[in-house]
Amino acid sequence: MSLHGKQVVVLKLFDRLSLAAVGDKLPKEERDPRLKNVGILKPTEIFSCFKPEHLEEARHLYETFYSAKDFDDFIHLAEQARQFVNSTLFAFAAEVALLHRQDCKGLSVPPIQEVFAERFIPAASLIRAFTEATTRQPGDERDIVVDVEDTGNILDPEYPLAYYREDIAVNAHHWHWHIVYPSVWNSEYFGKSKDRKGELFYYMHQQMCARYDCERLSNGLNRMIPFHNFEEPLEGYAPHLAHLASGRHYAPRPDHLRLHDVKGVDVLDMMRWRERILEAIHLGHVTDSHGNDIPLDEEHGVDILGALIECSHDSKNPDFYGNLHNLGHVMMAYIHDPDGRFQETPGVMTDTATSLRDPIFYRFHRFIDNMFLEYKATLPSYTKEQLSFADVEVVGVKVNAIDTDVVRTFTREDELELVHCMNFGSPRSVRARYHHLDHESFTYTINVQNNSTAAKEATVRIFLAPKFDELGNEIPLDEQRSLAIEMDKFRSQIQPGKSTIVRSSSDSSVTLTHELTYRQLLHGEGISEHRTEYCSCGWPQHLLVPRGNEKGMVFHLFVMLTDWSQDKVSDGSAEAEHACSDAVSYCGVMDEKYPDKKAMGFPFDRTIETTREGFFTPNMSLTEVTVRYDK
Structure with missing residues (x-):
């Protein structure tokens, strides 16, 4: 065949x-x-x-x-x-x-948003599309396009962030990431491991929270308050989503509900698991199911901790350290009917294709992230030697767009095909028209001085972080690092003397380049033996840059060059060209080691105990970039 x-x-x-x-x-x-x-x-x-x-x-x-x-x-x-x-x-x-x-x-599997459109498009819009399709006059073969309307309003303080939380592509990304890294993956059964899977669980979700806080600051909101108290009342959320297989809906969560025991887990269990994990962090080791102490060392500690908190198949002791992350999602999804007496459906926190829509997702994951930060705080800060790159100096960085060092964001219109989810009784196309944030294309120009007589291979690391907090005060570096979003990471050769690196935003190591639609796959477009379903994993390109605001929001663009000979994980196998390796920062490389020896998020993954001036080395650069939203 x-x-x-x-x-x-x-x-x-x-x-x-x-x-x-x-x-x-x-x-x-x-x-x-x-x-x-x-x-x-x-x-x-x-x-x-x-x-x-x-x-x-x-x-x-x-x-x-x-x-x-x-x-x-x-x-x-x-x-x-x-x-x-x-x-x-x-x-x-x-x-x-x-x-x-x-x-x-x-x-490839067709886009999950086409397969289960009801998880991404409000039920009212689907009903309107179905009504229009089934009441058309005979002979009218025009395509049907319905507009997706807002499901909230300004009475909800979280409403300004709906464009981000309910973005179709970002929710699809979360679904695909958990396909690539299923928590029950058994490496022994498949004969292949998922390299640094626990660390990736931490880092990908930490980056989603950092991006969410950047969006909050862009909209004049305070940074989120982490979930931290198992008895606190939670804010409400109404998804307005259907579940076609049952003919029911994802349940809304009224304001001010508190967590209660649900089938399989008590609130006290969650408290005990948190305390046991924190105790392990402070002791510097976890105890496995055979009573052996496993050190949380600098190389493997965060990976061990990630498996423990997610309670993946690789957890060292699930009976003792529990299932904090997964069952936290379940407990929040059933908060409105914890003992099932009303036979209610769960909320969106139960489903990886919908959970990002709920504001509590980000607060809960910031709570999870803070446990990792507690661990990172036990590690020594990076030394000048660890941060430096001998003889290499970054002498200037600029962002090239319509205006230098200014990136414009805007709202773009797009459409989603619905006919592969529902039967509309007609061969015509039925689509939902929606809007999403996007940004103009841009390039980085990085001027470098190599003071040695030999060419050097460098890893170029690019991060973006807001300069000011909610009150207009400049954010201290150690606080700013938790808001730093990875924009790109790539390898480049640095010739002796002066040289210039030019990199396009569309080549980002974070983003998914292109996802093929059902129709394109059906017609054979883009099909290649080098493409795999792994290609569906990656952050959406249109959300690479935070929204910014109409006045122009100031960000720090951080660029750092490190020695690739110390970053590489092997003598070339993991550096070869791989299909769909364009989103390696969040998704890794299929069946290979994560292509960077350094900790994910380096150099912002550890406490910075010095000033900005004391932290910086010649191989780093900080540039002010303005992100301006055009309505």
Whole structure:
């Protein structure tokens, strides 16, 4: 079968998936015996990547898919499972298997926002699209486009950030990241590990929180107050999203509700787990399930801690240190009906494709991040020697856009195809028109002086952080580092003498370059044997730059060059060109080591105990850049 032929078969697995399993069409006696451990979660339930029992069933399914003897056998199993397995659980498992099967190289899952459009587009807009499609006059074959309207207003203090939290691509990114790094991934079963998976869990979510605070400052809001008290009343949130498989909705959360015990976890459990993790951080070691002490050293400590807090398969002692992150999501998702007496559906915190919409997501993850910061504070600050790059000096940096050192952001219109999610009874296209933040393209020009007589290989690290706080005061460097967002990281050769590095914003190591639509995949566009489903992981390019404001918001652009010979992880294997390695900062490189020996977020991952002047070395540069939002 040709690569395009395989791709068409895969697309059919995901077309209008939400209702595929409703009704249990395939009798148990006709199912392949390899699927005996799945089909437990009802098709009408909302699947959660955070509930242990849901993850366990998903693990059974993707390991079954992965073990299929060939591509045809995989498709046979998938076509059967599609008929009775919960649709979201099926999508999760099928995507994990597609990502790792050798005979699925070059194949992609259609964008999750097209498969489950109801997780990204408000229910009222979907109903309006369906109504218009089914009431058109016979013979009217024009495409249908409906506008997505706001679901909140200024009475909600968090409303100004809705454009960011409810951005379609950023929620899709979160779904895909948890596909690439499923918490139940068993390295021994697959024969391949996910390098620094626990550290990536920390860093990717920390960066989302840093970006969120940058957006808050852009909109004149205070930085968020971390969730920190298990008895505090939480702010409300209403997602206005449907769940097609059940015909129900993601439940809203009224204001001022407090956490309560839910099935599988008590509030006191959460408190105990937090205290045990903090105790391990201060003792400098965790105790594994056999009673052995595992040091939280500089090289592996944050990775061990990440696995512990997420309670991934790699957790050293899940019985003792618990499941703080995942069950925290569950507890917040069921806060309105903790004991299930009203048989209510959960809120959006239960689902990786929707949880970023809720303001509490960021406050909860800042609470998680602060535990990592507690650990980082136990490590010594970086020395001048660790920060320096002998003979290399950054002598000037500028950002080239329409105006030098000014980046303009604006609101752009886009459309999402809905026909692969719902049946509108017509072959015509039905789309939802929405708006999202975007920015103009720009380039960095970095002038460098190499005072040695030999060429040097450098790692170029670029961060952006707001200069001023909510009150207009300049933010101290040690405080500013938690707001620093990684913009790019790449390798460059520095010739002796003066040289210039030019880098485009579109080449960022953080962002996803392009995601192919269902229609493009169907027609064979962009299909390549070098492309994998890994290509769907990455931060959206249009959200690389914070919004800024109409007056122009001042940011510090930090550029640092480090010695690549000390940063590289091997003698070349991980530095080779890989398909979809454009978003390595948040997603790593498939089946390879993370291509940077230094800690993620270096040099801002550790406490800075000196002044800005005392911290800086010649291989660093700080430039003021203005981000101006044009309405």
